[in-house]
Structures are given as C-alpha cells and as structure tokens.
Amino acid sequence: xxxxxxxxxxxxxxxxxxxxxxxxxxxxxxxxxxxxxxxxxxxxxxxxxxxxxxxxxxxxxxxxxxxxxxxxxxxxxxxxxxxxxxxxxxxxxxxxxxxxxxxxxxxxxxxxxxxxxxxxxxxxxxxxxxxxxxxxxxxxxxxxxxxxxxxxxxxxxxxxxxxxxxxxxxxxxxxxxxxxxxxxxxxxxxxxxxxxxxxxxxxxxxxxxxxxxxxxxxxxxxxxxxxxxxxxxxxxxxxxxxxxxxxxxxxxxxxxxxxxxxxxxxxxxxxxxxxxxxxxxxxxxxxxxxxxxxxxxxxxxxxxxx
Amino acid sequence: xxxxxxxxxxxxxxxxxxxxxxxxxxxxxxxxxxxxxxxxxxxxxxxxxxxxxxxxxxxxxxxxxxxxxxxxxxxxxxxxxxxxxxxxxxxxxxxxxxxxxxxxxxxxxxxxxxxxxxxxxxxxxxxxxxxxxxxxxxxxxxxxxxxxxxxxxxxxxxxxxxxxxxxxxxxxxxxxxxxxxxxxxxxxxxxxxxxxxxxxxxxxxxxxxxxxxxxxxxxxxxxxxxxxxxxxxxxxxxxxxxxxxxxxxxxxxxxxxxxxxxxxxxxxxxxxxxxxxxxxxxxxxxxxxxxxxxxxxxxxxxxxxxxxxxxxxxxxxxxxxxxxxxxxxxxxxxxxxxxxxxxxxxxxxxxxxxxxxxxxxxxxxxxxxxxxxxxxxxxxxxxxxxxxxxxxxxxxxxxxxxxxxxxxxxxxxxxxxxxxxxxxxxxxxxxxxxxxxxxxxxxxxxxxxxxxx
Numbered sequence: 001x002x003x004x005x006x007x008x009x010x011x012x013x014x015x016x017x018x019x020x021x022x023x024x025x026x027x028x029x030x031x032x033x034x035x036x037x038x039x040x041x042x043x044x045x046x047x048x049x050x051x052x053x054x055x056x057x058x059x060x061x062x063x064x065x066x067x068x069x070x071x072x073x074x075x076x077x078x079x080x081x082x083x084x085x086x087x088x089x090x091x092x093x094x095x096x097x098x099x100x101x102x103x104x105x106x107x108x109x110x111x112x113x114x115x116x117x118x119x120x121x122x123x124x125x126x127x128x129x130x131x132x133x134x135x136x137x138x139x140x141x142x143x144x145x146x147x148x149x150x151x152x153x154x155x156x157x158x159x160x161x162x163x164x165x166x167x168x169x170x171x172x173x174x175x176x177x178x179x180x181x182x183x184x185x186x187x188x189x190x191x192x193x194x195x196x197x198x199x200x201x202x203x204x205x206x207x208x209x210x211x212x213x214x215x216x217x218x219x220x221x222x223x224x225x226x227x228x229x230x231x232x233x234x235x236x237x238x239x240x241x242x243x244x245x246x247x248x249x250x251x252x253x254x255x256x257x258x259x260x261x262x263x264x265x266x267x268x269x270x271x272x273x274x275x276x277x278x279x280x281x282x283x284x285x286x287x288x289x290x291x292x293x294x295x296x297x298x299x300x301x302x303x304x305x306x
Numbered sequence: 307x308x309x310x311x312x313x314x315x316x317x318x319x320x321x322x323x324x325x326x327x328x329x330x331x332x333x334x335x336x337x338x339x340x341x342x343x344x345x346x347x348x349x350x351x352x353x354x355x356x357x358x359x360x361x362x363x364x365x366x367x368x369x370x371x372x373x374x375x376x377x378x379x380x381x382x383x384x385x386x387x388x389x390x391x392x393x394x395x396x397x398x399x400x401x402x403x404x405x406x407x408x409x410x411x412x413x414x415x416x417x418x419x420x421x422x423x424x425x426x427x428x429x430x431x432x433x434x435x436x437x438x439x440x441x442x443x444x445x446x447x448x449x450x451x452x453x454x455x456x457x458x459x460x461x462x463x464x465x466x467x468x469x470x471x472x473x474x475x476x477x478x479x480x481x482x483x484x485x486x487x488x489x490x491x492x493x494x495x496x497x498x499x500x501x502x503x504x505x506x507x508x509x510x511x512x513x514x515x516x517x518x519x520x521x522x523x524x525x526x527x528x529x530x531x532x533x534x535x536x537x538x539x540x541x542x543x544x545x546x547x548x549x550x551x552x553x554x555x556x557x558x559x560x561x562x563x564x565x566x567x568x569x570x571x572x573x574x575x576x577x578x579x580x581x582x583x584x585x586x587x588x589x590x591x592x593x594x595x596x597x598x599x600x601x602x603x604x605x606x607x608x609x610x611x612x613x614x615x616x617x618x619x620x621x622x623x624x625x626x627x628x629x630x631x632x633x634x635x636x637x638x639x640x641x642x643x644x645x646x647x648x649x650x651x652x653x654x655x656x657x658x659x660x661x662x663x664x665x666x667x668x669x670x671x672x673x674x675x676x677x678x679x680x681x682x683x684x685x686x687x688x689x690x691x692x693x694x695x696x697x698x699x700x701x702x703x704x705x706x707x708x709x710x711x712x713x714x715x716x717x718x719x720x721x722x723x724x725x726x727x728x729x730x731x732x733x734x735x736x737x738x739x740x741x742x743x744x745x746x747x748x749x750x751x752x753x754x755x756x757x758x759x
Contacts, residue, residue, distance in 0.1 A: 142320055146313040218364050218419070219335055252363065252391065285317045292324035299328060302363055303335030 013205050021201035025193070027236050028078045028269060032193055033186060035079020039086035040182035044166045044174045048091040055096045063140030066096030067133050070104030076237045077105040077264050078193060081273040082185045088277075094149045099140030102290060105237040105264035106132040115260070118241035124257065127297075131261045135293045139286065152282035192276055196269025200234040203268070207232070222255040223298030227291065230263030231271075237264035254301025262294035339424030340364055342411045351434025353479040353759045354400030354716035355523070357386075358409060365390035366416040374416065374423065378408045396524075400668060400716040400759075401433045436715055436759040437500065438722050439463070439475045439482055440736055440752035450482055452500065452758055453750050455720070455738060460750055463502040472754075477523040477716075479759035483508060485517050485530075493517055495530060495551070500758055509551055509558065515543060518571055522578040526553055529561070529572035529581050546570045548583040548592075561594050562601070571610045575618040576668075582621070584609040591623055604640055604647060613666040613673070615693075619643050622650065622673070622693065624661050635661045637675065639693065650693065657681045663710040666693070667718030674701070674712045674721060685728060686710055688721075688739075688746075701739045702746045709737070709746075715757050722755040 056062050075083055084101045088094075105111065107129060115125050146152055166174050226247070235243055240263055244256050251259075266287050274283045341363040347356070360375065368387055375393075377383065381401065386394040401407060410428045415421070437452040442460070450473050453460040463482060464470055471493060473484035481499050488494045488511070495509040495516050508528070509516060513535035520529045528551045533543040548561045548569030561569065561581060569583035569592060581594045586609055593602040604623065612623040621640050626633050636652035652661060663676030663686065673693050676686040685708040691698025702709045702723065712723040725737040725746070736755045737746040749755075 138320075142317050143313070145316050151313070218421075220332060222364075281314065285321075288321055289317070289324070292321060292328065296324060296328050296331065299331045299335065303331060303338065303341065304363075 017201050017205040020204045021197055024200055024234050024269070025197045027239070028076075028193055028197065028234075029190075031076045031236055031238075032078040032082070032189060033182075035075045036082045036182045036185040036189065037178075038073055038075060038079065039082040039185050040178035040180075042083065042086050042090060043181050044178040046090060047167070051087065051090045051092050055093055057093060059095050059141055059144035060137075062093045062096040063099040063137040063144065064133075066092075066099030066140055067103035067107060067136040069096070069100045070106070070108035073100075073104060074108035074110050075104055076111075077267065077270045078236065078273070080104045081270065081277060082189045085277045086185075088149065088153060093144070094146060094152065095140040095144035098143045098286065099136040101136075102139055102265045102286070103132050103136030106261070107136075111237050111241075111264075114238055115241045118245045124253070124260070127257055127301075128260045131257070131294070131297050132264070135261065135265070135290050138293065139289050142285065142289065143282075152279055154277060154279060189273055189276065192272040193269050196234065196267075196272035199272070200232060200268040203232050219252070219254070219299060219302035222251050223258050223295055223302060226251060226255040226259040226298070227262050227294060230259045231267050233263070234267040234269050235263065240264065252302050254298040257301060258294040258298030261297065262290055265290045265294075337424075340366065340416050340421045342423060342427055344409055344411070344427070344429050346409060346429035346431050347434075348429060348431050352401060352407075352431045353477075354403070354433055354436070355397055355477055355759065356401060356431075356433075357397075357478065357524070358395040360393050360395060360409075360411065362391045362416065364417070364421055366421065367418055368393075370414070370416045374412045374414050376410050376412065378410065379405070381407065403433050403435070403717070406430060406432050434479075434759075436479065436757055438736065438738075438749065438755050439473070439758040440750070440755040441470060441473065442750075442752040450484055450498070451750075451752060455749065461502065463498050463500070464496075465505055468496070468505075472518050473756075474519045474521050474528075475756040475758045476521045476525050477759070478525050479757070480525070482758065483519045483521055483528055485519060488512075492535065495519055495528065516549070517546075520572045520574060522574045522581075523576055524578040526578065527551065528553060529574065529583070531570045531572065531583075532560075545587065548572050548581070550581070562592070567592060573610075573612055575614045575621075576616055577618040580614075580618060582612045584612075593621075602642075604638070606638070608635070608662075611662075611664050613664045615666055616668050616670055620693075622664055622666060624664070631656070632658065634658050635677075637661050637664070651675075651696065660686070662686065663688070663712055663723075665712040665714050665721070667714035668716060669718035670694075672714075672718050674714070676710050676712065679703070684708065688712060688723060690721075701743070702737065704745065707737075711754055713756055716759050722749065722757065724753055724755060 055065050073083060080101055084097050088097050115128055119125055166177060244260050247256050274286060343361045345359040372385060382398040384396055386396050408428050408430050413423050413426045416423050435454055437454050439450055439452045441448050442451045447466060448470050449462050449464040450470055451460045451462050464484060468486050471485045473482055475482050479500055481497055483495060483497050485493050486496055490513050492511045492513045493515040494507060494511050497508045498505040515533040516530050518531050530549055531546040532549045533546050536542055545568045550561050551558045568585045568587050572581060572583045574581060579595060579597045583592050585592055589607040591604040591606045591612055606623050606625045608624045608626055612621055614621050619642050623638055624635055625638050626635050634652055634655050635658055637650045638647055639650040640647040658681055659677040661675055661677045666673040671692045674688055674690045676688050678686055687703035688701050688709045689698050690701045706728055707725045708728055709723050709725050712721050714721055720738060720740045722736060722738045725735045733751045734753045736749045736752050738749050739746045
C-alpha cells in the first residue's frame with residue numbers, strides 16, 4: 001500500500017522539479033544558442049591557417065592565450081563547449097582549447113562586470129579571475145603533453161566532420177551556412193543540456209539545499225559543500241555572483257570563492273556536454289584537477305582566516 | 307602510445323600532488339585551530355568611535371566569543387554580530403585621545419563543536435587626532451577642506467573641478483558625503499575619504515535634487531532630502547521628501563510611504579535608530595524609528611536644529627510661539643521614555659532671545675546654544691549649559707562677532723563653530739573653544755564646520 005500522502009508529496013516534488021528544470025534551462029538556452037552561433041560563424045569565417053597563425057604552438061603561451069580568449073568570445077559554460085569543439089576542429093591546439101574551455105566562462109567582460117557589481121572591485125573579483133586563470137592554464141599545460149588530440153577528443157569528431165572551404169561562397173551563402181551549422185549544433189549539444197539540466201533539477205529536488213547549507217560549517221566542509229552546490233545548482237557564470245552574494249555571512253570567503261571558481265568550469269550540464277567532445281578520462285581530468293585546485297584554494301583562504 | 311601514458315601519468319601525478327597538498331593544509335590548518343582577524347587601524351590610528359570588525363575562520367558561539375574578547379584598558383562597549391563569523395566591537399563611549407588600547411582575543415573553545423582558538427591574538431591602536439571638515443570657496447569653487455587644531459595646513463578633500471553644495475562628515479571620520487550639481491541640472495551624492503582619496507559618485511539622482519545628506523553614526527545609511535524633477539523642465543520640482551540610502555546594499559527609497567509627509571534637514575540619533583526630519587508645510591518635526599518602524603511628530607515651526615542626548619532618549623529643538631507680547635522662541639525638550647515634551651527654555655521670556663544653534667555633546671550635562679543677548683543686538687552668543695540644571699557660561703560672546711553652527715567633538719571637550727565679523731567686509735571664519743579657554747580662537751576661514759574624528 002502506498003501511503004495517501006505519497007502522491008501529494010510526489011506532486012509537490014514534481015512541481016519543484018519542473019520549476020528548477022525550467023529555471024536552469026531557460027537561463028542556459030540563450031547562452032547555448034550564442035555559443036553555437038559563434039561556433040557557426042567561426043566555422044564559416046575562419047580557416048585552419050588563421051587559427052594556427054593566431055595561437056602559439058608553445059604550451060605556456062598557448063594556454064595563456066586560450067585562457068584569455070574569453071575576452072574576445074564572451075561565452076558562459078553552456079556556449080563555450082560547442083565553440084571550443086569548433087575551434088578544435090579548426091586546428092586550435094589542445095592546451096589553448098582546454099584553457100579556453102575552463103577560463104572563458106569567467107575571464108570575459110560580462111562576468112567581470114557582474115562579479116564587480118555583486119562584490120565590488122575588490123578581493124573576490126581579483127581572486128576569482130586570478131585563480132580561474134591559474135587553474136585553466138595548469139589544466140591546459142597538462143593537456144599540452146598529449147601530442148595526439150585524438151587520444152583525448154572523441155574520434156567521431158574528426159572523421160565525421162570535414163574541413164569545408166567557404167571562401168568562394170557569397171556573403172549570403174556564408175551566413176546561411178553559419179545558421180545551418182548553428183541549428184545543427186544547437187540541437188546536438190542541446191540534448192546534453194536537457195540531460196544535464198534534468199539531472200541537476202532532480203538532484204536539487206531531492207537533495208535539499210538547506211540541508212547542505214546546514215552541514216556546511218567548518219573550514220573543510222564549507223568548501224566541499226560549496227563545490228558540491230556549484231555542480232548541483234548549474235548556474236550560468238554571468239549570474240552566479242549574485243547567487244554567491246547570498247552566501248556571504250553564512251559561508252567563508254574561501255568557500256564562496258571556490259564556488260565562483262569551480263562552478264563555471266564544472267557543473268552537471270557542462271559535464272554532460274564535455275562527454276560529447278572529450279573521451280572519458282579527459283573529462284575526468286577536466287573535472288578533477290579544477291576540483292582539487294579549487295578545494296586547495298578554498299581551504300587555504302579558510303585557514304588563513306580571510 | 308607512449309605519449310598517452312605520459313599524459314595520464316602527468317595528470318595523475320598532478321592530482322596526487324594536489325591531494326597531498328590538500329591533506330597537508332588540512333593537517334596544518336586543523337592544528338592551528340580557529341583563526342581570528344581584527345580590522346584594527348594600528349598604523350594610521352582609530353577614530354574615537356571606531357567599530358572594530360573581528361572575523362573568525364569558522365562559525366563561533368556568541369556567548370563563548372563574548373568571554374574571549376577583551377579591551378585593555380577596559381572600555382564600555384557592546385558586541386554587534388553580523389553573522390556567525392563576524393562581530394563588531396562597538397564602543398559606547400569614545401576611545402580616549404593619547405591613550406593606547408589593546409584588543410585581545412584569548413585562547414579557548416569558541417564553538418559547540420569544539421573549535422578552539424589556540425593562539426591568542428592582540429592588536430594595539432591609538433586614537434588619531436581629529437580633523438575639522440568645512441566648506442571653503444576658493445576661486446569661486448566651493449569645496450570641502452580639512453584642518454587639524456594644531457595649526458596644520460588646510461587640505462582640500464574634494465577635487466577642484468567639483469563645486470560642493472552641502473556635505474556631512476561620518477562619525478567614524480573615515481569619509482565625507484557631499485552634494486554637487488550634475489550635467490542634467492539635478493544634484494547627486496558623492497563620497498570622498500578623509501585623506502581626499504577615492505572621490506566617487508555615490509548616488510546618481512538624474513534630474514532630481516538630492517541635498518543635505520546626513521550619515522548615520524554607524525555609517526550604514528545616508529538620509530537625504532530629495533526633490534523630484536517635474537515631468538517637463540517648465541514644471542517646478544516636487545516638495546522635498548526624506549530618502550534613505552543603505553550603504554551596505556545600495557537600496558534607496560523614501561522613508562515615508564505617504565507622499566504627503568515632507569522632509570528636510572534629516573538628522574540621526576546617536577544610536578543610529580531614529581531619524582529626524584522637518585516638514586515645513588505641516589510645521590512638524592517627524593521622527594522615524596528604524597527599529598520599530600514607528601513614527602512620532604513634534605510641532606515645530608523653525609525647522610531645526612534638532613539635537614539628541616547622548617543616550618538617544620531625549621531631543622531638543624526650537625519652536626516659535628506667538629504671545630501677547632509678540633513672537634518668542636522657545637527651546638523644547640522631548641523625552642521619549644516618558645513620552646512627554648516640555649518647554650525647557652523661554653517659557654516666560656520678556657523678550658525674544660532668538661534661540662538657535664543647539665548642540666548636545668557626548669556628555670549628558672554639556673550642551674551649547676546660540677541666542678541674542680537682547681532684541682536690539684543682531685549678534686548671537688554661544689552659551690554652554692547643563693540641560694538638566696539650566697546653568698551655564700557664555701563661551702563665545704565677542705561683541706563684534708556672531709556665532710552659529712556649533713559642533714562638539716567626540717569627547718565633548720572642544721567646540722567648533724562658525725563666526726562672522728559683523729562690521730566691515732570679512733570672510734566667514736571658523737572658531738573653536740576648549741575647556742580652559744577664556745575666549746574662542748580663530749581656526750581658519752570657511753563655513754559649516756564639522757568634526758572628522
């Protein structure tokens with residue numbers, strides 16, 4: 001026998017799930033659209049030679065360039081995945097692409113101003129940008145050791161899509177092609193956005209945020225909980241500062257900083273999309289290294305009493 | 307294949323190194339116990355009412371923390387918690403000048419889960435010399451200046467290209483808020499630090515006029531008077547209403563929801579809980595209690611000044627009453643604890659003394675008031691008196707001068723005021739008086755002096 005109040009409980013939970021799902025999805029979709037649009041434009045209006053010319057082959061320079069590319073392509077974590085995939089296809093070095101993937105959601109002008117609006121032109125802004133840069137460059141450098149990108153990128157990626165030349169086409173045709181690619185890629189990546197959003201909404205529905213916050217005291221647990229929340233909430237990096245602002249007072253500087261650094265790099269929906277671009281173990285490193293570095297930074301700030 | 311292995315090896319090595327670092331930091335951090343940091347201006351000196359922020363590295367129990375926080379020499383204060391990790395040490399009386407203080411957070415258990423401060427921490431500080439901020443017009447451009455009482459050079463705080471209309475100095479002495487015209491013809495609120503640094507726009511009022519700012523003593527709010535621009539330039543500005551700008555979250559809204567309640571000349575009680583403003587249309591002083599959202603009114607037709615007793619329970623203000631012999635200015639005293647208002651001075655005056663320029667010091671028994679010695683004389687003198695006993699002495703009564711706008715320093719021992727020489731063409735001056743002076747002394751040329759402690 002199912003208890004009578006089970007259905008009422010389930011109905012409430014479904015309502016919460018639908019609200020959270022729509023909240024995350026509606027917030028993310030425009031950015032995914034912008035990212036895929038950028039991807040389409042990159043495909044049509046740039047070629048391999050240009051990318052090779054712009055980005056250094058040297059690992060350190062390449063990683064730093066990649067990490068700073070967000071200033072030119074201001075995309076959040078949803079839009080950055082299809083764009084990075086396209087840039088890889090156009091010959092972007094692995095190290096630059098990985099650094100771009102991890103840093104662009106933070107190191108871009110929009111997030112710069114949104115973070116400054118929430119926390120002022122002060123410590124939080126500096127450390128968020130500095131740590132995001134350091135983590136992105138570090139992971140980029142680790143990936144630079146891998147000389148054959150096919151070992152970390154999905155094989156379907158290269159064999160399936162061919163290098164097209166759009167140089168001879170008219171501007172109207174180029175724009176049409178860019179939109180076609182945008183639509184294709186939007187639906188391709190959109191599936192993973194839906195899947196990731198479903199998971200995030202499910203977890204948020206059944207794992208109470210208030211429970212997490214209640215156990216999140218102390219220098220270690222507070223960082224771990226905020227890292228978990230960053231993954232769970234899956235908030236777009238353009239608005240996550242304002243959510244983090246609500247934690248000021250309850251959580252320490254270090255734990256909020258780790259939330260702001262790790263969240264834009266890794267959350268449920270972005271991990272789902274990463275699996276479309278990278279092989280499993282590459283996804284593991286892309287998640288694990290930023291996690292450990294964010295944890296380390298959060299702990300250091302907490303123990304130093306910041 | 308070889309390269310793939312080296313990539314994996316590198317990635318896993320990095321992860322292991324990070325894991326080791328995390329463990330080392332946890333061991334090191336846990337062995338050091340709960341850390342504590344206090345925001346104490348050890349080098350530059352503190353203000354007499356310095357609120358000292360103490361931050362713990364983890365949540366603490368307010369009761370346990372209370373036992374561990376001490377000040378030497380002992381100073382009357384209370385602890386104001388903003389969250390479980392942050393507390394302010396708030397002095398009730400001003401810290402004394404020329405005295406060194408030590409704030410100590412002792413070792414001990416500080417929360418229910420056994421978190422312990424293992425290393426006691428101490429911070430030393432002294433109280434800095436107070437400055438006097440004032441307005442001075444230099445080359446037709448009025449600005450806010452600051453000077454000390456020891457004969458130092460005056461320093462311009464606001465930049466030369468900004469024309470200041472009015473200003474207020476924070477009680478903590480850290481900054482000044484001032485008003486200036488904007489390009490739309492409105493008046494904006496600006497802020498500048500006590501050393502003239504970080505001059506910045508605080509509130510863009512667009513076409514509206516935001517004037518006479520008043521900073522709450524805890525420096526959390528700015529009350530100001532706002533006149534809303536008409537829908538078209540030929541329609542006059544609306545009546546002034548009192549607005550409140552929250553400096554912590556930038557929320558900005560009228561104090562009174564009722565648009566019929568007008569407000570000018572806002573001022574604060576010493577506890578930052580009560581806001582006074584003057585409604586010139588209704589001839590009322592409005593008092594809004596922020597802690598209870600209650601509103602009180604006191605009939606007055608002079609518009610101020612309103613001054614508070616140091617414990618924020620009594621307020622003095624002036625009112626003009628018509629008698630059979632003519633108009634008489636009176637000083638009224640409202641006691642909020644007794645819910646009673648009495649005429650303190652001027653109940654049976656045979657002539658109008660034009661009482662004005664009130665100031666109540668941080669000492670309950672010390673206030674000052676300006677008045678005319680006789681109806682024939684335009685000059686105002688300053689009389690220091692005890693509001694409870696109504697006895698006092700004249701402290702500024704040079705016959706060729708008139709005095710107004712008195713302001714007590716944090717300790718109630720020095721008074722600055724504005725003085726005008728009555729005969730001839732002279733620039734307005736700022737004078738001061740201290741315990742032991744026979745007569746006031748000249749400080750500098752300028753108007754509207756305020757302490758910048």
